């Protein structure tokens with residue numbers, strides 16, 4: 106049994122909040138550079154500016170975007186881990202510390218109705234999963250409203266089939282246009298029920314950008330959706346071009362015989378997440 110002190114969790118979460126806002130992962134940056142090579146004219150200039158912005162943020166240790174997001178936290182906790190305190194409290198203290206010490210924008214309101222800012226970006230949206238082993242894996246995924254607001258869940262029926270899924274994904278991305286700051290990483294969750302589809306769509310965004318699904322059907326759909334979205338002409342920042350999607354990730358889950366839940370989670374070009382394993 107591994108014992109972990111809550112203070113260790115807090116310190117790591119605080120560090121990851123700052124790093125996620127500031128340093129883009131190399132896989133995303135490489136993908137942006139490859140996309141820039143394909144573009145011409147205005148869309149190429151936009152891609153250059155996005156890349157310059159990300160490089161500048163890393164060099165100057167400043168956030169790559171003013172919207173440093175609501176903090177989504179994915180936790181995988183081994184059955185052989187014991188935390189000497191409250192996991193949720195430790196994570197929220199880390200969010201508070203990271204957003205305060207990192208001078209990150211505090212974007213969370215206490216109630217969606219009274220709209221009073223909590224002033225430290227807490228609480229985070231915390232998802233906990235139990236796994237084998239004695240590790241505690243924490244992934245911090247700040248999510249800006251521009252992209253999250255464009256995400257959708259729809260309860261299709263089996264008769265809608267693959268074509269219905271494609272139509273829904275294409276509609277969601279084209280209706281969003283430039284608002285979620287494309288080029289996008291598009292997470293698609295298919296199956297489960299309403300909340301499971303939404304959750305697996307968001308989880309799919311944590312996969313490396315070049316990663317392909319192991320499931321042959323999901324893999325095929327990822328490739329077809331990627332082609333389709335990049336023919337839509339939305340382009341970088343919605344001003345036209347060849348790159349609307351940097352990647353499409355499809356995650357599947359079993360579902361009811363009469364259901365076909367589909368969720369599309371839109372991630373902007375600031376595709377941010379950082380991981381620690383304790």
Ligand code: SF4
Nearest residue numbers: 170249251252286373
């Ligand atoms: S959608 Fe992304 S890049 Fe655009 S403002 Fe929001 S966080 Fe920033």
